[in-house]
Amino acid sequence: MTAELLVNITPSETRVAYIDGGILQEIHIEREARRGIVGNIYKGRVSRVLPGMQAAFVDIGLEKAAFLHASDIMPHTECVAGDEKKNFIVRDISELVRQGQDLMVQVVKDPLGTKGARLTTDITLPSRYLVFMPGASHVGVSQRIESEAERNRLKAVVAAYCDELGGYIIRTAAEGVGEDELASDAAFLKRLWTKVIERKKRNKTRCRLYGEVALSQRILRDFAGAALDRIRIDSRLSFEHLLEFTGEYIPEMTAKLELYTGKQPIFDLFDVENEIQRSLDRKVELKSGGYLIIDQTEAMTTVDINTGAFVGHRNLEETIFNTNIEATQAIARQLRLRNLGGIIIIDFIDMNNEDHRRRVLHSLEQALSKDRVKTGVNGFSQLGLVEMTRKRTRESIEHVLCQDCRVCKGRGTLKTVETVCYEIMREIVRVHHAYDSDRFLVYASPSVGEALKSDESHALAEVEIFVGKQVKVQVEPLYTQEQFDVVMM
Template identity: 80%
Template structure:
């Protein structure tokens, strides 16, 4: 088993692919013109307060105002637990902010579709081993560090760096790390926070105070806990900057960095380009002959499983079970690869055997446990659907690479030539009652004109007889199937 990161850099775009045993698992894309905002800190101004939504809109200098909920204004709410959580109540938004007020906020979710960025006043600054929490006075430890002795040691070491500036969360990567390394990390974060505060005092509102590091370095920081074997970079300048970054923050990754200088593009060499293209397809084939249908909408993503050409070897029940089991692995990979988030509904093929349902659910949970993004699986509903959520912090792969079809405007379907023919005939009658004309000329797409002259010729002739006027049809090659014009002659 090998795990690799491939970094492809061009002047306008950086792409990072994560391969596990030669199979693409994740793809991260950052374009200079549309860099992600998550982690950025801004000095913004409250433009509107909406008590009915318990939220406020903050102008941080972007095209769209960002969204701040009342629950995200209280500092470090993620640390409230146990009995304290029962007593915890979110204050009314009107008591927390007012229009025209300046706030320091951090982006926790990129703008998605028509929605602006989601904000919090709960500022955090991450580094290699620690996360700095300005204003906090405690130390938290990652739950993934299981050794109680190590948790106690880390907490004791880091606790001495807490002061009026803030507290820390100890990341999983800090397990087994020396006191010196932790001290260096804490000092770096405090210096960084001091720079942010200095910039806040020096500048007026609607200004970015801190920006997240570039994609390539950010991925290395986030993948440091993954068992990487190779990190291949096809840009000399990026390779050199990553050498400096790893030497200072993640020295264990320095020796794994390689500069790729081959003539063939690195993504072509590892078949990543083809995998990205396949990730745009609605239909995903299973090795057995079955397939998935993945539909992404504004509200949710749906995944439908079908047996397709897979007929099995024993009986229908075993065929359905085996198809569903295979689908769980593919679904987990597709969710990561396409970066699908929010509500996800999975329609497995109906299973009557309760043991089969339990095993399919367990296999799905096991496959999703490899996901670095937080997921929650709620099990089978009364309708036999599996409901789950996957945290969404940035645009999906489809939204990054694709836009709405100019013909169907995102519907995914276009009107048939027959339908457009009938619309044209109704339009001719409508124009006849509104304007006086001797004849009419119809401009339409090639397929629609062909239908008017052949299959619908009889219907068009009846319209001419009914109106007592002639109708001519002319092809307009540049028209889409739904476009047409009725011109008075």
Template identity: 90%
Template sequence: MTAELLVNITPSETRVAYIDGGILQEIHIERDARRGIVGNIYKGRVSRVLPGMQAAFVDIGLDKAAFLHASDIMPHTECVAGEEQKNFAVRDIAELVRQGQDLMVQVVKDPLGTKGARLTTDITLPSRYLVFMPGASHVGVSQRIESETERERLKNVVQGYCDEQGGYIIRTAAEGIGEQELASDAAFLKRLWVKVTERKKRNQNRCRLYGEVALAQRILRDFAGAGLDRIRVDSRLTFEQLLEFTSEYIPDMTGKLEHYNGKQPIFDLYDVENEIQRALDRKVELKSGGYLIIDQTEAMTTVDINTGAFVGHRNLDETIFNTNIEATQAIARQLRLRNLGGIIIIDFIDMSNEDHRRRVLHSLEQALNKDRVKTSISGFSQLGLVEMTRKRTRESIEHVLCGDCSVCKGRGTLKTVETVCYEIMREIVRVHYAYDSDRFLVYASPTVGDALKSDESHALAEVELFVGKEVKVQIEPLYTQEQFDVVMM
């Protein structure tokens, strides 16, 4: 099973597809006009303190003020044991910051919808194998490195690089890596931190102190150690930039880079374009004949599983169980592919067998183990729903590629022709009582106009009789189904 990255470059847009076993697993899109700022470090100024919300708004030079919660003004706790974390009590925001104060902050969430970016004062700088934590004195190890012997080895090696400047988190990609590479990474991160602090001293006003690298470079850094077989890039310029980047920072990836110059568009190699279109649909078909319905709202994402055309081979319990097991794999993939985050509620088909419920939950956990984004599953609730969360830092693919429908205004549904017809009739009666007129002219969309002249003509005739005036209908081809005007003549 091969794993590869496809990098597609078009003017002002970069797209990176992660293919595993010939199937699209992740898609990352970055546009110059809306480039993500997660990881960027800024010198900002507190514009407002809100004690009631335990938060402050910080001006970092963006259109919207960024949001800083009291819990994000904390020392490094990523690799502190759960019991020890309880000792880090969240203090009152008014004691931590004041209006007009200058702060060094880092973006942990891009602006999403109407919300500004979310910040932390807990600065971290990532490289291929390590994450530098300024001001910390400890070393943390990624939980994905399971071997206790390897964890201990890495910790002992990296502990020697800790000093008054800061400590480190050892990333998953560091497993099996030698001391020389780790030392090189640590030295690079310290040099970078010195540059950041120097910029802070030089600049009196708000400014950006450090910017994350572009999407293509960032993905290569984050996929270091992910077992990639090759990386194909369809732009000569970007290919050369990535060669330079990898030779300096990730030498073992340089040999995997290829410049793709085939006549067929690079995303057509694995049907990526069609997969992106399918990732925008509510309905996801399962191979068995069942399907998922995925609804994304501002508060949460819901996933509903249905057996559909799948009738099974044995009995109802087995049919339901097999559909739910298949759905766990599809759900894990869809969460990665669509980049869904926040609260996710999964409505599996009801299972009376407790063993089936346990096995479905285990299957979901196993499927989510492949996800590079942190997930947490709370298990089945009293209502039989599985509640989980997935860390959200960037917008979902739907929010990147789509906007609200100009017709339904983001509702996702339209009023029926019948509903609009009755609204028109009520409007005629309202206008009749409010103004004097001899007759009425109704402008309506083709579907509504045809209905008023045919299926609803008898109801319109009753309205004419009630108001004692003639009502004419004129079709406006450019009107949407919900659009109409009642004009007095």
């Protein structure tokens, strides 16, 4: 089974599709207008020191001066235990920096409104499995890697890569990763830091030394060491940039790059465009005739499984079991494709057989093992729901591509015609009590206006008798179903 990346480039947007076995597994989208500067490294100059705020303003070449607090001028403390951190004392800002001084800083927060960017001098460079800490001499391990044996293994492997340039933090994604991938990441980060130092020596102040790479380069960095057969790019300019990028930082991937020159759009090759559209639907059809319902809320994502048209061949218990097993594969793919993170609750069809429940859970864990993002399955709860988590790494595809409907305001439902008609009648009575008028004119949507003139005409007539005034209805074709106005005449 082949695996490849399709890179679609337009001036304002970059999209990358990960195809495995001919099926879309992941989609990544980045729009130029929404790219931030978090992670960028600058050579800046202190323009003002504010002892009263224990902070300084630093000119890094942006429209607004950036903000550097005394607490952000600290040595690497990411891997230090909580008790030890108390020993680090924040010194007075006047002792740490002076006006006119040149500093190498990294952006930790984008400019917002009237505020400039937030900076730190505690610079880090991330890759897929490691974070490089210039000047540090130790190795830290993510707290989310819980196995002590695995923590010790990773620490022993990565310790060999520490030298006078710096140390490393081992990221959660490194759990279970082999030595070759870790060595590749460490070498990549050292090359990157060397380039930053060279630029610092070569360039004047108020300039960018390192920018968080664009999506196409970030994806190649994150897929370094993955079993990819080829990477197809539909832009000659981007293809040349990626050739240069891989040649400098990931030479083992250069041979996999291909310039796509086909006549049909690159995303039509594996039906990617249609798959993106389907990933926005609540309902996901299963091959057997069953289906999933996926609802993304603020607090969590819920997945409901139904047998639908699948009636099975033996008995109800087998039908339910087979539907749930098929659903585990679909769920794992949909979580990756939609990039759903946080708490995920799965409502499998109820199973009375304990062996069936165990096998469904195992099937889900096996399907999730292919996910590049860390997941955790907590098993069936007392209510028969499977609780799991998936690390949030970026916005879900729905949040990137969609916004709340201005008609339903994100509810996903509309008030019925009948409900709106009754609201209009109550509004007429309210206005009648509040103001003097001779008659009322109601502006409503076509569906509501039609109902007021037909199905609800008797109720509207009773309102006219109650208020003792004439009510006229006028249809407004551009009004939405919930929109109406009651005007005094």
